[in-house]
Amino acid sequence: MTDKLAPGIITPEEILLTEQALSFALSHGADSARLTLNKSLLDLVAMRDGELDRVSHSLDRSLQLSLFADGRFGTFSINRLESKALEEFILDALGTLKLLAPDPLRSLPSPERTAKDAVTGLELDLYDPAYAEMDPSKRKALAEKSTVWARKASLEDGFTVISEEEEYSDSVFDTLLIDSVGTRCRHTETSFEIACDLTVQDPSGARYNAVWWDARPFLRDLDIDGVAEKAVRKAAEAIGPLPCGGGRMSVVVDTECASKLVTPLLNALGGFALQQKNSFMDSTLGLKVLGDNVTILDRPRSAGETGSRLFDSEGVATEEVPVIDGGVVKRYFLTTWTAAKLSMEPTCDDCIRPCIAPTGGCRDLEEILADVGEGILITGFNGGNSNTSTGEYSFGIEGFLFKNGRRVHPVREMVMTGDFRTLWNNLTHACSDARECQAKQIPTLAFKNVEISG
Amino acid sequence: MVRPAGSYLELFGVSSGTLERLVAEGLSRGGDYSDLYFENTSYLTLLLRDGQVSSGGRHVDFGVGIRVLKGDKTGYAYSETTALPDMLSAARAASAIADGAAASVALHASKSPAPVPDRYPILSEDAEGLADFMERIEKGIFAKEQRTVKVMVSLSFERSDMLMFNSLHEMVCDTALMAAVAVTAVFAQGDRVENNTFSRSRRMGTEMFSDALVEEMVEGTVKGIDERFDARRPKGGKMSVVMGAGASGILLHEAMGHAFEADFARKGQSIFTGRTGERICPAGITIVDDGTIPTERGSLNYDDEGIPGQRTVMVEDGILRSFLHDRVSARHFGVAPTGNGRRESFRYMPLPRMRSTYMESGDADPGSLIAEVRKGVYVDNFSNGQVKIGEGDFTFYVKSGFLIEDGRLTAPVKDINIIGNGPAALADIRGVGNDLLIDGSAWTCGKEQSVPVSCGIPTVLIGSLTVGGE
Numbered sequence: 001m002t003d004k005l006a007p008g009i010i011t012p013e014e015i016l017l018t019e020q021a022l023s024f025a026l027s028h029g030a031d032s033a034r035l036t037l038n039k040s041l042l043d044l045v046a047m048r049d050g051e052l053d054r055v056s057h058s059l060d061r062s063l064q065l066s067l068f069a070d071g072r073f074g075t076f077s078i079n080r081l082e083s084k085a086l087e088e089f090i091l092d093a094l095g096t097l098k099l100l101a102p103d104p105l106r107s108l109p110s111p112e113r114t115a116k117d118a119v120t121g122l123e124l125d126l127y128d129p130a131y132a133e134m135d136p137s138k139r140k141a142l143a144e145k146s147t148v149w150a151r152k153a154s155l156e157d158g159f160t161v162i163s164e165e166e167e168y169s170d171s172v173f174d175t176l177l178i179d180s181v182g183t184r185c186r187h188t189e190t191s192f193e194i195a196c197d198l199t200v201q202d203p204s205g206a207r208y209n210a211v212w213w214d215a216r217p218f219l220r221d222l223d224i225d226g227v228a229e230k231a232v233r234k235a236a237e238a239i240g241p242l243p244c245g246g247g248r249m250s251v252v253v254d255t256e257c258a259s260k261l262v263t264p265l266l267n268a269l270g271g272f273a274l275q276q277k278n279s280f281m282d283s284t285l286g287l288k289v290l291g292d293n294v295t296i297l298d299r300p301r302s303a304g305e306t307g308s309r310l311f312d313s314e315g316v317a318t319e320e321v322p323v324i325d326g327g328v329v330k331r332y333f334l335t336t337w338t339a340a341k342l343s344m345e346p347t348c349d350d351c352i353r354p355c356i357a358p359t360g361g362c363r364d365l366e367e368i369l370a371d372v373g374e375g376i377l378i379t380g381f382n383g384g385n386s387n388t389s390t391g392e393y394s395f396g397i398e399g400f401l402f403k404n405g406r407r408v409h410p411v412r413e414m415v416m417t418g419d420f421r422t423l424w425n426n427l428t429h430a431c432s433d434a435r436e437c438q439a440k441q442i443p444t445l446a447f448k449n450v451e452i453s454g
Numbered sequence: 455m456v457r458p459a460g461s462y463l464e465l466f467g468v469s470s471g472t473l474e475r476l477v478a479e480g481l482s483r484g485g486d487y488s489d490l491y492f493e494n495t496s497y498l499t500l501l502l503r504d505g506q507v508s509s510g511g512r513h514v515d516f517g518v519g520i521r522v523l524k525g526d527k528t529g530y531a532y533s534e535t536t537a538l539p540d541m542l543s544a545a546r547a548a549s550a551i552a553d554g555a556a557a558s559v560a561l562h563a564s565k566s567p568a569p570v571p572d573r574y575p576i577l578s579e580d581a582e583g584l585a586d587f588m589e590r591i592e593k594g595i596f597a598k599e600q601r602t603v604k605v606m607v608s609l610s611f612e613r614s615d616m617l618m619f620n621s622l623h624e625m626v627c628d629t630a631l632m633a634a635v636a637v638t639a640v641f642a643q644g645d646r647v648e649n650n651t652f653s654r655s656r657r658m659g660t661e662m663f664s665d666a667l668v669e670e671m672v673e674g675t676v677k678g679i680d681e682r683f684d685a686r687r688p689k690g691g692k693m694s695v696v697m698g699a700g701a702s703g704i705l706l707h708e709a710m711g712h713a714f715e716a717d718f719a720r721k722g723q724s725i726f727t728g729r730t731g732e733r734i735c736p737a738g739i740t741i742v743d744d745g746t747i748p749t750e751r752g753s754l755n756y757d758d759e760g761i762p763g764q765r766t767v768m769v770e771d772g773i774l775r776s777f778l779h780d781r782v783s784a785r786h787f788g789v790a791p792t793g794n795g796r797r798e799s800f801r802y803m804p805l806p807r808m809r810s811t812y813m814e815s816g817d818a819d820p821g822s823l824i825a826e827v828r829k830g831v832y833v834d835n836f837s838n839g840q841v842k843i844g845e846g847d848f849t850f851y852v853k854s855g856f857l858i859e860d861g862r863l864t865a866p867v868k869d870i871n872i873i874g875n876g877p878a879a880l881a882d883i884r885g886v887g888n889d890l891l892i893d894g895s896a897w898t899c900g901k902e903q904s905v906p907v908s909c910g911i912p913t914v915l916i917g918s919l920t921v922g923g924e
Contacts, residue, residue: 048721057531057547058801075511079534089514096512099500099585103508136550163722163844199723199844207725209844246690276503276604278640278649341504383840383849387869389640389647394687394871394922396840396849413847415690415871415922453690453922454873 007127008120008188009174010039014081018063018176021086025067026180029094032108034066034179034315042171045139049164050149052140067093071102105340108314113346114183115311115318121174121186123310125303128218131190134170143168146194148228155232156200159239162207163199166228170219183315192219198231202239210235215437217306234379237400241410244401246453250375250446251416252368252402255433258442260381260395262296264388265420266351269323269331271338273388280391280420281329285344290327290424293359298323298331299441300352307353307439318352327425355441360429365444368429370405372446377402378416391420397452414454423447462617462627466492466518467536473619475538476520479545481621484552485522485529487781488545489620491758492518492536493800497612500584502592502605507585519800520545524552526720526786530803570762573746573753574631574657584609587663588635594672595639599679603647604640607671611660618760626760632751632906633662634896637675641683648682650675650853651837655896655906656749678835678854681866688857688867688921694827694884695872695919696858698834699820700891703909707811708839709848709876710741711909712901714768714776715794715806716783718843725846725877726774734774735880738816741769743778745793745809751897752810752908759795759804766792780806798903808899812910816886820913823885825861831921832856832863833872846876871922879916887913 018037025033039061046054063086065076076093078086117123143166152161170192177185195213202208212231214223253261265281273279281289300318302308309318314335322330331347339346362368369377377400384395398412429446463469473490480488493515500510518536522529522545529551531544588607596602612632619625634655641648652674656662697705718724726734745754745763754763759781767775777783780795783806795804824832833855841848852870856863892910899907 052527052551054528054530054803055548055551056529056803057544059532059534060801061534073509075509076513077511078514080514080516082535089512093512096498096510096581099507099581100510101506101508101585103506106508165721207844209723209842276606276638276640277642277647278604278638382842382847382873383851384871385837385851385869387649389649390869392687392869394851394869396847396871396873396922398847413873413875413920415849415873415920417687417690417870417922451690454920 007122008186009041009172010037010176014039014061015176017081017083017086018178020083021063021090022178022180024087025065025090028091030067030069032068032180034108034177036064037176038062038064040171040173042169043134043139044167044169045143047143047147047166050147055136065090065093067097068106068108069094069097071104072097072100073103073106074100106337108179108181109316109336109346111181111183113317114315115185118185118187118310121188124308126189126217126308128190130219131170131172139168139170142224146196146224146227148232155229157236159200159202159236161198161232162201164228165197167195169193177311177315179315185311185315187309187311190217192216192222194222194224194227196228196231198228198235200232200235200239208235208238210238215306217304238398238410238412241412243454244411248449249452250372250448251378251450251452252365252372252375252444252446253378254365255435255442255444257378257380258445259440261423261445262354262356262440262442264386264393265424266323266354268388268391269329269333270350271332271334271342274332275338275341278388280389284329285332286329288328289421290324291427292327294324294327294424294427295322295357296324297321297355297357298351298353299355302353305353306437309352312349312352314349316348318348323351323354353439353441356430356443358430358432358443359427360431360446362429362431364431364433368431368444368446369402371429373405374403376400376411376452377407386420393418393420411454414452417451417453423450426450459625459627462615465494465615466617472538476541476545477619477621479542480520480522480549483549484554485524485549487523487621489521489618489759490518491800492617493614495612495614495799497610498581500588500609502588502607505592507588515799517800519803520548521803522548522551523782526782527551528782528803532800570755573748573755573763576629576631576659578659578661579613580660581611584660584663587668590668591637591671594668595637595675598672599641599676601641601643601679602639603642606638607635609635609663620760624760626756628755630755631657631659633658633660635663635667635671636896637671639675641679643683646683648679650679650682653896654894655751656894657751657753658749682854682868685854685866685868687870688831690922691920692918693921694830694858695916695921696824696827696830696832697911697914697916698832699887699889699911699913700834700893701836701895702834702914703812703893703911704836704839704897705848705850706741706813706911707808707899707907707909708841708850709846710880711743711808711811712841712843713846713876714778715808716777716779716787717806719777720783720786723844729774732774733772734877735769735772736883737772739769739772739883739886740767740814742767742814743794743808743811747810747892750810750892750908751906752808754793754809757793757795758797759791761791761793761795763809764793766794778806778808780804796905798905802903805902807901807905808907810892810908810910812890812892813886813912813914815888815890815912818885818887820887820889823887823913823915824858824863826885826915827858828860830858831867832858841876848876849873872919873922874919879919882917883914884917885915889913
């Protein structure tokens with residue numbers, strides 16, 4: 001293990017080993033191949049009730065091999081990065097390919113589609129030089145700084161903080177992707193994270209739990225001081241829930257949890273679901289199927305922004321493109337293989353960094369509440385799922401009943417049901433308050449005419 | 455399957471002396487307990503799409519995790535090589551949880567592992583014929599159900615060799631298998647599309663992939679598809695819920711089981727904290743977490759701290775008897791570990807985790823429980839659930855079931871949530887059927903780490919839960 005590491009923690013020796021593994025595979029039966037070396041280093045310090053509880057140190061390496069031989073294709077991985085073990089593994093992998101049926105549509109992406117600008121791994125400005133200065137004592141000091149246990153009495157007002165856990169962690173991720181037609185991509189980023197998981201108890205003995213977190217590529221931007229106090233406030237606000245009946249009503253979905261309503265929509269635009277006819281967005285490319293005010297962009301090349309990537313899992317260059325534009329579906333996410341299966345043009349394997357365009361003229365949550373007037377403010381989802389074929393969903397929700405733009409009382413044990421295409425035709429507001437720490441830039445959203453029961 | 459310790463030492467390239475040196479390094483800054491967890495896991499995956507098994511792969515994960523305890527505090531690090539300098543470096547990183555001089559820890563003479571019955575003997579690891587097995591499932595589904603549009607079959611077979619050693623000088627070795635097969639099928643009727651998933655998993659070798667399992671996979675995948683096309687969402691609200699035997703056990707796992715895990719009790723987060731010996735649900739209800747059922751997905755010869763797998767009664771006749779302990783929580787509460795210290799891999803420190811969790815059979819006829827209900831739902835097919843440990847609030851997504859009207863199953867329902875509070879639901883159980891069934895699906899619990907589990911339940915009537923619908 002090496003504890004002091006320069007930007008890009010993949011060593012020259014590991015790069016050479018990866019290149020040798022590619023050559024070995026090609027010289028022992030592979031027609032083409034792609035190798036991806038992932039390496040990460042993570043240190044974590046956890047506090048419980050104001051005292052040190054856990055420390056951990058994790059150094060991970062994994063070599064993923066996509067091998068093409070005799071028309072067959074397989075994916076393999078190993079973390080034993082020693083020449084002999086690796087060569088034995090590659091020979092075994094090539095033998096395993098013989099278990100599989102040929103698939104003539106499997107191939108590497110054409111070289112003109114792959115990223116040419118991910119050379120050093122630092123192009124997206126996601127590496128913080130301050131990472132190299134971190135040591136165990138600094139990590140412990142940051143974790144201790146985040147806790148409110150020693151002064152919790154000053155925060156308690158009609159409740160007691162009965163449990164507080166914080167986790168501070170910092171990490172560096174480094175990826176090298178090479179293939180047999182000359183693709184070579186690198187991505188390096190640091191991440192600093194703080195999370196607080198806190199439980200309060202009211203005088204009746206009822207417990208309320210809340211989580212607050214922050215994560216940034218740069219330590220200087222991390223909100224260490226505020227995380228526990230925000231968790232206390234969030235838990236305390238949930239005290240005393242009352243039933244509020246149900247029916248069709250407007251809902252406002254806080255930015256903290258709004259991605260729950262976006263991810264299934266984006267998954268339905270993915271080649272995996274589309275190719276298996278298991279998508280409620282099948283045959284919608286180029287069609288207007290969502291509301292006029294629904295615009296979702298993929299913005300994966302935004303320097304310094306959490307979640308940005310210059311290349312996907314195949315090494316294909318990412319693009320800043322509209323996914324949904326004014327309700328019209330503009331993009332499916334198709335790998336080389338799924339595109340060939342669907343006789344369509346390949347794109348990228350996923351929506352890397354989705355951003356929702358503002359609509360409705362409100363800047364933040366309070367403005368939306370005032371504009372909508374009455375309904376349910378959803379601050380958290382508790383379970384639930386959706387049917388990938390039909391788009392029907394059912395989610396447990398918690399939050400607040402609001403009237404005249406003001407929160408009236410907390411609600412929980414309620415359920416929101418419907419289908420996604422109808423929901424996204426009923427979008428009324430999307431503001432611009434997505435937190436910078438979120439890879440998915442989903443702001444506070446509001447929808448009308450949503451079925452709620454509870 | 456447990457083989458001689460020597461073969462495990464050879465596999466990991468270490469000696470007894472190396473093990474002792476590593477735990478000593480772990481204790482060098484004042485820790486009071488240290489343990490090592492060596493793991494070599496290899497697995498095969500195969501995927502059938504569009505009628506052919508045309509993708510798959512093999513994967514290898516190798517390393518050692520080193521843990522140091524100082525009271526309730528934990529230091530953890532791991533190495534992906536068993537080269538001595540790398541392992542010593544990891545031990546030093548883990549030792550940092552303590553911040554003083556080496557503690558005086560008496561090392562005892564080496565102990566043989568406690569003998570346990572072998573719950574997963576290795577009969578076959580042969581991969582030949584697996585593609586044919588998958589193709590027969592696909593063909594069977596198309597032949598059985600004319601509305602089939604797509605079938606995807608995934609298969610995995612995993613073998614893990616483990617060596618555990620600790621500062622109490624205990625050494626335990628084990629080899630565990632896991633075989634799993636899952637189907638996702640899409641069906642179309644006119645312009646309507648529905649899907650269904652079905653899986654089976656056991657701690658067995660590749661002999662699990664038998665002719666009988668082909669039939670079971672086909673039947674399980676197409677079962678209830680007529681009802682799914684006819685199903686509607688019911689009108690939501692509070693109503694009685696009858697949980698069908700088997701897969702409804704996921705509710706027991708999520709809504710109640712996690713609250714019995716002693717790490718939550720140690721942190722004061724569990725709703726059952728401090729209630730050992732108290733009545734928490736009606737008499738006649740007994741809830742068990744069992745690691746001893748042969749070849750069950752949640753079974754263990756030893757847990758991942760070297761404690762023998764065992765059967766733990768959490769609730770006996772309505773009284774809370776025991777939490778589920780790892781070594782840390784057991785030491786905290788002054789009780790014996792219950793063999794629930796489990797981890798996803800050497801990369802993770804063990805935590806109290808469930809194994810095969812079930813409610814024992816009661817004495818009610820299942821049909822009589824349905825007959826008691828004037829208005830409610832019967833549910834037997836869940837896709838997932840979630841619980842908030844602190845509050846006990848749970849939500850479950852129900853793939854399919856039926857309305858109950860005047861004591862009879864009537865219209866099929868689908869894609870709904872049931873939502874409630876674990877302790878309240880437990881206290882509101884009105885009847886327990888005599889038909890305990892442990893579900894054979896590939897359940898995986900995701901509490902911080904992923905571990906395979908099993909769950910089961912007899913038919914159970916709960917007085918009132920919130921059902922989400924139109």
